[in-house]
Amino acid sequence: MSAVTESAASLRHLVLIDGSGFIFRAFHGLPPMTRSDGTPVNAVYGFTTMLLKLLNDSAADHIAVIFDSSRKTFRTDLYPEYKAHRPPPPEELVPQFPLVREAVRAFDVACIEMEGFEADDLIAAYARAATLQGATVTIVSSDKDLMQLVGDRVAMFDPMKNRTIGPDEVFEKFGVGPERVVDVQALCGDAADNVPGVPGIGIKTAAQLIGEYGDLETLLARAGEIKQPKRRQTLIDNAAMARLSRDLVKLRDDMDLPEPVSALAVRALVPERLAAFLAEQGFRSLINRLDLKAPPRPPVASVPVSASAAEAAPAPAGFSRDQYELVLDLDTLDRWIAAAIEAGIIGFDTETDSLDSMRARLVGVSLAVAPGRACYIPVIHNPPAAQGSLDFGDASAESAGPKPIPADQILARLAPLLADPSVLKVGHNIKYDMQVLASLGVPVTPIDDTMLLSYVLDGASHGHGLDELAQLHLGHTNISFSEVCGTGKSQITFDRVPLEKARDYAAEDADVTLRLHQLLKPRLLAEKMVEVYETLERPLIPVIVAMERAGLKVDRAFLQALSEDFGRRLADLEAEVIALNGGEAFNLASPQQLGKVLFETLNLPGGKKTKTGQWATGADILEELAPLHPLPARLLDWRQLAKLKSTYTDALVAQINPATGRVHTSFSLAATTTGRLSSSDPNLQNIPIRTEEGRKIRRAFIAEPGFCLISADYSQIELRLVAHVAGIEGLRTAFAEGRDIHAITASQVFGVPLEAVDSSLRRRAKAINFGIIYGISPFGLAAQLGIPQGEAKAYIEAYFGRYPEIRAFMEQTKEEARTHGFVRTPFGRKVFTPGIKDKNGAARAFAERAAINGPIQGGAADIIKRAMVRLPAALVEAGMTARLLLQVHDELVLEAPEAEAEATIAVVRRVMEGAACLSVPLLVEAAAAPSWDEAH
DNA sequence: AGCCTCACG
DNA sequence: GACGTACGTGAGGCTT
Structure with a gap:
């Protein structure tokens, strides 16, 4: 019996994994990780978890991971520019290519590549071979270039979005069926791969043309009939380009296969082999997760196969929805509350009908008491909006079915739990949930926030959304919001989502939040971020909640005029x-x-x-x-x-x-690279002040009658941090003596007596001082002052000569960034510095300036956060009723009864100036007035 | 969606 | 020898 016949007997479903595509996505999607020997392994880790998940989920009997072999392929022979502008892979990725292949072998999965062909071609060839033998094929990739292969027996599966791509999805993307994708791509080209296409033709036009003329050759032959003169001419002129593009885009499936299809048959896992590999990479969490010391995992199940097998497959181990429960009666609610108290820690999430927390109504609450054990408690449940039919107010017929427990009864039961000091409530961006509940008079404490944990641990190396973190840390794809509520015009609010669907979505969020907490919280200690999180970030949450809820009064009539x-x-x-x-x-x-x-x-x-x-x-x-x-x-x-x-x-x-x-603005606590807050919807941190016309807008921010606004801002806080962090004796003395810092700088740098410093000299010194904060360069200073670069360079030299400590600080900071990939503020916050080793000089210089700015801007952010955390209690203690309204990086704005203005200012100054103890004093300037403009 | 410009610290 | 740069944000309008 030949090998081919043998495989034909058992080949029913082949899974082809686009290995090269995955490596890059894993690399860019994950924060830097290194093995104990310093080898970077983040892509290896991401790849391994993805492969693991696929093996668990899929019902394949044959499987292979396909890689690109080299950059040179038949396409580069055809068109040397093909993918020519692709930069070489990042330095940290290069050593990971062989490791990823090792990972595939450790799983005993076939690993395929071939000189002269891209992974996509091999995928095409294997897909063809398998379908000829009557099998179905799933291509695991999100590369649109593979969409041309989709058909009756071939589907694609995008593991990141957990989405199967069939002919309908291809049509959605390209406006034509899979068999015409190549023609469309030939016309519109592909910027990412440097496929030229026809100038001026995008995907929409291409689809329309192909739809009208049938295929590329017909279109080119009949180009003369096109009505639009410009389009007609470009098509005629670029017919050769279009044909070349088609040859580049079209996948080759006619090469000799490097391995027969039968060689891709799924083999039983050898646990020792996998364990050895994982141990070598230091992936201890994976070893534990797989329980590799236990009896070997059985080979992948061989259930009957369909193109949607991946969707129908059970959720990966540990992510079953079996224990997600809908809570529709008080007994069930009480059981969950008891379980929450018993657990002492819960994942917690609210569902609402708006993204704006000040307008949102509470639609439901979900709790997770242990991984996989979660419930959804609907509070408002409305029938799905029937399309095109009028609402006759006859809700009874439609809403027949389970009803939520009345809202007041739910809140009466939940409020004690949410305030229970012995139960930690873990949320993801819990600020939002606290806002919504605060509107209902329900406080939440104590709390933890997985978004902020992720932010302090990993900075801007990746986003901190729940879905992204679930994918990254748990290898789990959350049900997407758009899957539940749709998108665009047809998007529905959460109260109209059918209950079972709402349960799965909401319970999953609480479940995932709790699981992320288990992973992230221990990292605080290991990565020395406890102090930052516990004293700067977490206690700030309730302060921000109160500020956002307070809002600012604006004079509507004045603004309209x-x-x-x-x-x-x-x-x-x-x-x-x-x-x-x-x-x-x-x-x-x-x-x-x-x-x-x-x-x-x-x-x-x-x-x-x-x-x-x-x-x-x-x-x-x-x-x-x-x-x-x-x-x-x-x-x-x-x-x-x-x-x-x-x-x-x-x-x-x-x-x-x-x-x-x-x-009511919204402050984001996890947005910036340096630790600052950011403000949006509306942004109240960029209200004009620098021009007279602009200040008029600030005049519209006013206090309630009988109240005043207080503005308190740190004087020169960033320059004080420079003096402190870099230990610059000359500046420290000037600050200690309370002198005009820019004038002193001018006097010392330009070597003139203080009395001789005129406004022009002072202005130049001020620009240099600012330049230092930004990681000075002659070019930047020259542009700022409108002077030649040579002159700017001389100023900088003079500055370094007078304050020699600054040069050492800059060098040390850059070195710190190079060795760790981040710099720390004096309070321990990490400011990540991607690009610090970039071989492009300009990119590296950019990262270096950002690194120098990091401890300064970040340190100032830490200081004002400390002040904000301490201020509310200090005000209460002093018997003041003032409220914090705004933070603008070095300024706090409060609203206070007029009668308390002076006393409030005294408290605010004391707290702000005492927020940190540096080697230079902190100075706060504060004033009270009816409007923000006058108070500033 | 990306670019440009500009408001703030 | 040329290049391209001050640091950190968010929003609105235009163009594709």
Whole structure:
């Protein structure tokens, strides 16, 4: 009996895994990890968990992982530019390529590659061979280039999105069926692979053309019939390009297979072999998870196979939904609450009908009391909105079926649990859940937050969304929100999701949160981040919740009047600008059109192009042009007012919450690389102040009658941190003596007596001081001061000469970044520095400047966070009723009864100045007034 | 979706 | 010898 016949008898379902695609995704999706010997292994780890999950989930009888062999293939012979602009793989990835192949062999899975062909070609060839033998094939990849292979017996599966890709999904992506994908790609090209395509034709146009003419050859033959003249000509001119592109994109399936299909048969796992490999890589958690000392795992199950096998397969071990329960009666609720108290720690999540926590209504609550044991407690449940039918208010017929427990009864039972000091509530971005519950009068304490844990541990090396972390740390794909609620116009609110579906989604979130907590919390200690998390981040959450809920009062009528005033002046300025352009109208808001007007119509000199080849028209350029022509100055005025009107006066009025009459920003605690907060919807950290027109907007931020706003800001906090961190004696003394720091700097650096420092010298010294904070460069300083680079360089040398400690600090900081991949602030926060070893000099220099800025900006962020954490209790203790409203990096804004203004200021100053004990004093300037503008 | 510009610290 | 750069954010408008 020949090998081929033998395999034909048992070959029913072949799984082909795009190994090369996975390596890159794993590498870029995971934070850096190294083995004890220093070898980077993050891609190996990611690949291993993905392979593990696939082996568990799939019902294949044959399986292979396919790799690219080398960069040179028949395609590069055809077209040397193919993938030519791809940078070489990152340094940290290179040693991982062989390790990933080792991983495949450790699982005893076939590992296929072939000189001269890409993995995609081999996948095509094996898919063809298997389907000829009557088998079905699942291609595990998310590479759109493979979509041309989809058919009756061939499906794709995207493991990241947990989504099967069949003909419908291909049509969705390309606008044509799988058999015409190649023709569409030939027309639209592919920027990522440097496939040229036909200029000016994108995926939409390509699909439309192929749909109309049937295929590429017919289209090219009949190109003369196309109505649009421009399109007709480009197609005629680029027919050869299109054919070349097609040959590049079309997968070859006609080579001799390096291994027969029969060699891909699934083999029983050899536990010792796998354990040895995992141990070598230091993947202890995987060894434990697989329980590798126990009897060997049976080979992959051989259940009947369909294209959707991956979807139908049971969830991976430990992620069963069997113990997710819907809570619809009080007895069940009480059982879960008892289990929560017993456990002492729960995963916790709320579902609502809005992303805006100030408008959201509580739709349901989910709790997880142990991994895999979770429940969903619906609070509001409405029938799905029937499409196209009118609502006759006859809800009874539709909503027949299980009803939630009345909301007040749920809250009465849950509130004691949520406030129970012996039960830790673990949420993911629990700030949001606390907001929603606070609106219902339900406090939540004590708490932990997996989003913040992830943020302090891994910084900006990856996102901190729940779905992303589940994938990363648990190898689990969460049910996506869009799967449950849809997207775009047809998106429904969570209260309309059928209960069983809602249970699976919501319970999973609580479950995953609890599991992530088990993984992340212990890392705090191991990675020396306990202090940062426990004293800076976690206690800040309730403070931020209160600030966001308080909001700020804005003077609506004043803003509207301002908006109208701006509007009139904008119209006048526009008319002036158009007149100055010889009466030729153009869109003043379009940099592209403006560039043409300035440098082509008016022919003004000094035009520069941005990196995309457009004319640069930034404020600095327009200022240079101002002496030459009246138009640029008018346009600057127009831009200023246009910005103020659209971003501030109009937007702020629209953001006033109807229920409170105030604007409520959202602070993000896990957004920045340095540890700062960020503010959005609306952003209240960038309200204008630098110009007179802009300050008018600040005047609209006011206190309630009988109250005042207090603004308290740290004076020169970042420069003080430089003096402290770098130990600069000259600056330390100046700060200790309470001197004008920029004047002192000018005097010391330029070698003139203090009395002789004029405003120009002081301005230059100030720019250098700022430059130091940003990781100074002659270019940057020169641009800032409008002086030649040589002069800027001399200033920097003089500065380093006078303050020699700064040079050592900069070198040490860069070295720290190179050895660890991060720098630490004086309070222990890690600021990650990706790119610090980049071999591109510019990229590296960028990372170096960011590294120098890290401890300074991050340290200042730590200090104000410490102040914010301590302030509420200090105010209460002093008998003050003031509320914190805003944080703007070095400034806090409070609202206080007028009568308490002075006493409140005293408390605020004491807390802020005492928030850290550095080798330089901290100084806070504070004032009270009816509006933010006057208080500042 | 990416770019440009600009508001803040 | 040329290149491309001050650090960190979020929002609005234009263009593709």
